[in-house]
Amino acid sequence: MNEIPRRILRLQEELIALRHDLHAHPELGFEEQRTASIVAGWLKRHGLEVRAGVAGTGVVGTLRGEAGEGTVVGFRADMDALPVEEQSDLPYRSQHPGKMHACGHDGHTTILLGAAAVLAELRTQLRGAMRFYFQPAEEGVSGAKAMLAEGILQEMPPRWVVALHGRPGLPLGSVGVRAGAMMASADTFDVWLQGRGGHAALPHLTDDPIVAGAQLVQAMQTLVSRESAPSDPIVLSVTQFHAGNTYNVLPQEAHLAGTVRCLHEETRDRVRERVEQLVNATAQAWHLHGRFEWHKGVPVLWNDETVVARIAQVAEEAFGKERVTWLEHPLMGAEDFAHFAQAVPSAMFFLGLGEVADWHTACFDFPDEAIAPGVEMFVRLALAESGT
Ligand SMILES: [Zn+2]
Ligand SMILES: [Zn+2]
Structure with a gap:
């Protein structure tokens, strides 16, 4: 298992550069043309099968393990930005006036691409298949629903789907979990x-x-x-x-x-x-x-108890028990990953971003230090299900 952090470290520079590039070029819901082409290009380069143009700008990558038959599991990231004018001096600040990655979806997309790359390196040790869903339009226009309507779950039914969302205020690189209601309708x-x-x-x-x-x-x-x-x-x-x-x-x-x-x-x-x-x-x-x-x-984002238990277990193994927080209360904000969770057992966990500006503010920036722990969570979850 120690080889996972090593593999992530080798990719780290590339992932940080990728995140900065996505941050500099934010695209609103269903307009994620550039982002989608970067995602599809990356997945192909790492040998995944790619279905692009799902619900317009959605992308699904498939990685088949080479160690035999097994289950299918899924991971989801969102790619869209918000209509917010960025206020920062970052060298990679938004180049598109009035648009910005104020919810950290640049970080989510980067993390899932990193996980796909690491798992692709490990494909001879994997059974079954991994599906990577890159969805458009999470912010208010229900890109998840549009992607699901195109049959992305039916064509290769996953046992479960997991997503993460960065959470300001939670210790950097730690994990927040909750069974049952996680976000509101x-x-x-x-x-x-x-x-x-x-x-x-x-x-x-x-x-x-x-x-x-x-x-x-x-x-x-x-x-x-x-x-x-x-x-x-x-x-x-x-x-x-x-x-x-x-x-x-x-x-x-x-x-x-x-x-x-x-x-x-x-x-x-x-x-x-x-x-x-x-x-x-x-x-x-x-x-x-x-x-x-x-x-x-x-709908209400309802985290499946079994999937949450698995996430917590993997997080404890990776980072230690003290880095896992069981959240007492759900959030009254909404997340359209809820549509996935209505269709198959699913769970979203929070990835701690430390003391950064709050979600949807003009100076929010997904911290680069949160990329590696996010990648490690997805990789370990896939290995726990499909590793040999
Ligand atoms: Zn948001
Ligand atoms: Zn978000």
């Missing part, structure tokens, strides 16, 4: 309340949607605080409230919109149903016409 909604507008001095001749809308916002917050167990957290945020355009006219319509985050699929269904009921009841109470739209987004 993320849905959005729109509400329209419509009725008679009119003179603001004659409110009794109107159906003021602003007062009704304000009550609806309060009612939705009460839903969170009074209908859900404190141990089953919900975030319901009304993030938009548009109505009216002058001082002395009550408008005909109010438009509200927002986001809902849950940790259980049943809770998610219940919140949707109750918000719709509140919209209809509020509209009816105040003679308004209510319209409600729910936009189903990313």
Whole structure:
């Protein structure tokens, strides 16, 4: 097993240069043409079979072990950047105005490419096959779902799929795990309340949607605080409230919109149903016409217990028990790896990035020192399943 760090060390310079290059050339969701061609080129150079152009810019690499039959296992990395203007003096800062790798997907892509290269060197010791899924558009536009729709799991069903996400604040190079809910679901909604507008001095001749809308916002917050167990957290945020355009006219319509985050699929269904009921009841109470739209987004990311146990075991063997943190709470952010986890037993773990700027900020930079431990985790996970 000691040969793994040695092999990673030999690749280290190349991987760091690769990460800096990806960081300098960030691409938004479904626009990852350059990144995808670098990924495909690297995988081919290391002798993997490559399927490119999956859901537009997705890439799947396949490495077949040469030590006989065995299971298929999968690893996933995301490649997209965010519409954020980078604020840094890094020599490899973003060269594309208004775009930046503010979530560290440059690091994730580099780590998975590093793991593919190391495992390719070890292919005579491997059974079965390894699949490397490089997905587009993790940030809000569900590239995972689009890739899965193209049958990437069915064509070679994996026993499990593992992904990692860098985590600021967790000790550098350590591993954070959690079984069950790891990240929340993320849905959005729109509400329209419509009725008679009119003179603001004659409110009794109107159906003021602003007062009704304000009550609806309060009612939705009460839903969170009074209908859900404190141990089953919900975030319901009304993030938009548009109505009216002058001082002395009550408008005909109010438009509200927002986001809902849950940790259980049943809770998610219940919140949707109750918000719709509140919209209809509020509209009816105040003679308004209510319209409600729910936009189903990313599901709860549910980490499979067995896969998590395996990740923890591998991390302890690699870095020591003290470098593995069992996370007490899930995050209320969402991750579209959840779509993989709905389809096959899967788990995402956090890779500690140490004291760096937070996710999605203009000065975030995935630390180079986190690359090697990330590669080592993926390599050891593959060897634990498929090594001879
Ligand atoms: Zn992100
Ligand atoms: Zn991310």
